Amino acid sequence: MNNNFKKYKLDKEILSSLNSLNYNIPTRVQNEVIPILLNKEDIIVKSKTGSGKTASFAIPICEKININDNTVQGLIVVPTRELALQVKEEISSIGRLKKIRCIAIFGKQPIKDQISQLKQRVHIVVATPGRIIDHIGRKTINIEGLKFFIIDEADKMLNKGFAEDMETILNRLPRECVKGLFSATIDDNISEVCSKYMTNPKYVDINQDEVNNFKKQIIEKYIKVNEDNRYEVLKKIIYNECPNSVVIFANKKDAVRDLHEKMKKDKFLVGQLHGDMSQDKRLFTIKDFKEYKFNILVSTDVASRGIHIDDISLVINYQVPKDKENYIHRIGRTGRYNKFGKAITLVSENEEKYLNEIEEYTNSKLDEIKELDDQKVKRGKIEFKVKEKELLNTGKEKNKDKKTNLEVTRIYLNAGKKKKIRVIDIVGALSNIEGINNEDIGVIEVQELCSYVDLLNNKGSKFLKKHREINIKKKLVKVRKDNKL
Template sequence: MSKENNTFRKFNLDKEILKALNNLEYKRPSNVQTKTIPQLINKNDVIVKSKTGSGKTASFAIPICENINVEDNNVQALVIVPTRELALQVKEEISNIGRLKKVRCCAIYGKQPIKEQISSLKQRVHVVVATPGRIIDHIKRETINIKNLNYLIIDEADKMLNKGFIEQIDTIFENLPKNKTVGLFSATIDEDIEYVCKKYMNEALIIDVEESEAINEKQIDENLIRVDQNEKYNTLKNIIYSENPKTVIIFANTREKVNKIYNQMKRDKFLVRELHGDMSQDKRIYVIKDFKENKFNVLVSSDVAARGIHIENISLVINYDIPRDKENYIHRIGRTGRKDKFGKSISIVTDKDEKYINEIQDYIGYKINEIEKIDEDDIVNGKIKFEGSQIKILKNKRNKDINKKSHSEVTRIYLNAGKKKKIRVLDIVGSLSNLKEINGDDIGVIEVCDLCSYVDILNHKGEQLLKNYKQINIKKKPVKIKRDNQNI
C-alpha cells in the first residue's frame, strides 16, 4: 500500500480540508473514517455502529465539509445530537475541519436564548448542530430554512431514541426534503433504529466497527486496583503521584461525589476543577476550554464528560467510582488514547464494586490488568515531579495559544460593531477587501453579533493587519479591531 493510501489524501478531498486536517493533526483515517467517509461523500445513506473514541465525528464532519457549497447561504447539513455538550463539541470539530474552506457551523440547543439563535441562523450558516427539541422549535417558527438540506446526521442515535425522542425524530424527518443523505451513528442497533432505517432511509449500508477497532486495546493500557473503601482517596492521590500524568480525568458516579473529591483535592493543593450537571452551561464550557488550554491538569467529572467531550492528550483516566452502566466504562476510558495517542486508565475497585467490574469485563471480553501495589518510591519521586509540573502550569496560566496550534495561518479578530450599528457581513467584507493587506480569499468565517463582530483572517495575514490597524472604517464609521482572545 502506498503511503498516500494510508492518509486522508486517498479520499480526494478539497485542498483546504486536507490542510485543515493536517493542522489538526489528523494523520491517518481510523477504521470508521475509512469505511464511512467515501459513502457519505458519494451521498449514500449509512448506519454506523461504532463506540466512542473511534473518530466517528470526523467521519461525518469531513464529508459534510467536503460537499458544502460555501457560496450557497442556505443550511445544507443538519446534525442532531442528544445533549448541549455534544452539540458544542460537534460544532467545534466541524468548524475546525471546515474553517479554511470557510464553512460556517452553528450549534442550537435548549436553555440558550432563542433570539440569539434566530439572529445566528439569519447569517450565512452552512451546517447546524442541534438538539431535537430546539430544532423542532425553529422549524415551527420557520426561523430555519432547510429546503435545500443535503445531509441529515443523527449522532448517538441509541441514546436519543432510548430517551424517547422517537416522536421528535419523526417530526424532524417529516419537515425535511425527501432527497437527502442520511447518516445514523449508534453504539447499538435496536428496533427503534431499524424503525428509522425502514421508514426514512434509502437502502442504507450498515457499517459495523468492532469494539476492538473502536478502542484499540494497545492504545489504552487498562488497569484496576483493589482497595478498602476507606483507602480510596489516598489511593487516588498515590495513583496520580506515581503515574505523574500531564492531564488526568477522575470519574465519579454522582454530582455530590464529584464535589466532595474536588474539595478534598483543592485542600490538598491540586490544580483541580469539577464538571457536573448542576453547573451552568456557560461554566461547563469554560471549564472544558480551560482544561484544553492547560490552565489546570486535574478534572473531576460525572458522566456528563464521558460522552461527547473531546479533549485531546488526556494522559490518564481514573475511575474513582466504578460505573454502574457497563457502557459508560468504555465512554470514560475513551477520553484517553484518542487518535494516534496512547493513554492509561486505572479503576479503583472496592468490595461493593465486584459485581460491576465483573460485568464490565464480561462486556469488553477480556480481563483488566490488576495492579497489586503502588511502589512507594514511585509515589515519593512522582509527587515531586507532579507538583513541579503544576507550578509550571500556574506560571503559564495566561497562555492562550490554543487556536494558534490548530490553525496557525488563521487569526480571529474582534470588531466593536455589530447589528445594532446596522453592520452586515457584506459591509465587513467590503471594508476589509479595501485594505491593501487583504483580499477576498483572506477573509474567512464572519459572525455578526448585536454589539460586536468576529472575523477569521486567513493565510497568515491577520498578524500584519493587527500591526497596521487599530481601527478600520465600516460604513464610514471608525470601528476598533483587536485579536479575539476569548474564542472557545
C-alpha cells in the same frame, strides 16, 4: 502538500484546511466513512471514541456544501451542549477556507440570538434535539434543502430519553437527505429506526475490527476499596501512576463537588465539571484543562461523551458507572488517536455487580491491582508535584505559540447589529483596505454588540499591524485579534 486525503479528490480549500490542522493521514474510520458519504449513501457507524468520527462526517459534508446556497444543508444532532460546540468547532475549522459557516444551537441559550444567527448565511447547524425541534416548530430554520443529517452518539440519542424527539426530526427530513448514525456503542434497538428512516444503509464496525488494538491502547484495571478508604486509595493511585493529566469520574454531582473540595484542600491542581454549572463555566473549565491550567478534572458523565482532549494519560472511575455503556465512553477519554492510556476503576463490595456487568458487556476481564507499593507511592508524590509545575510551564509555552490554522486570523470588531452593521457593510469596508480583496474575506458573523471576521491567506497579521480601527458606515470600529480561535 503531501496529504493522504488527496485521494478523495476534495476541494483545494478543504485539503488546505486539513493540512493546516495536521490531518495528513486518514484514520481507519475516516477511510471507511468518507467515500460512502461522498457517494451520498446512508450509513451506520460503530467506532470507539477518539477514532476520528467527527472528521469522518465533517469532511464529506463540507466537501458537498454548495457555498453559493445560503440555506442549511447539513444538520448534526448531538446529546449535549459541550459536544455541540466541539463538533461545531471542528466543522468550522475544516470548512473555514471554503467559507462554510457552521453554528451551534442548544438549550439554555437565548432563542432570540439563535434566530438572529439563523437569519444570516448558515450552511451547517449542530444542535441538541429539543432546541432544533423548537426552531422547526417556529419555522425559524428551513431544512427543506438539507443534504446531510447526522446523529452523533446515536446510542444516547435513540434511547427512551430522546427517541420521541428523534422521530419528530426524522419525519421532517426531505426524502433525498443522506442520513448517518455514529457512536462508540450501538444497540439492537436502533434497527427499527434504521429500517424505517434509512435507505439500504452501509454498516461500518470499526470496533469489531480493532478490538484487539483498542485493548492494547488502553490498559484497564480495577482495585478493591471500601467507603472509608476510597479517597486515600485514589490519591495513592495518582501518585503511583504519576500521570501528565487525569480525568476522574464520579456518578453524581454531589460526589464530584465533594471530591473536588477534598482534592483542593490537598493542594491538587484540580477542576470540576457537572450539570449544575453554568454553560460558560463548563466551557471555561474544559478550555483551562486543555491549556494545562490544571491537570486533574473531576467530572460526572457530562465529560464522558465528546470532550475531545488528546493528551489524557489516565482515567479513574472513582465510582463504578451503573450504566455499562458509560464505562466505554469514560475510558475512551484516554488512548485517543492511536495513543496509549490507562483506566483504573475503584470498586467497593456493593459495586462488584456493576463491574461484572461491564466485563460481560466488553467480553473481557479487568486485571486487579492487588496492592500498591508504598515506596513507589512516596516517590511518585514528589515526582507528581514536580510534574505539575513542569506542565503549567509547558502549557504557557504551548498556548503562546498555538496556531490553529496558519492561513486564518479571526478578527473581532466592536460593532454589530445594534449599530446597524450588516455583513455587506463589513465586506465593503475590508475590500477598500489595500491588500485585501473578496477572496481574503472568510466567514463573517454579526452579533448584537460585536462581529467576527475570518481573514484568509495570511492577510490577518499585516492587517492588524496597520489597523487598530476601521471605518464601517462612517463609524470608527475598533479591531483586534480574537484569541478564541
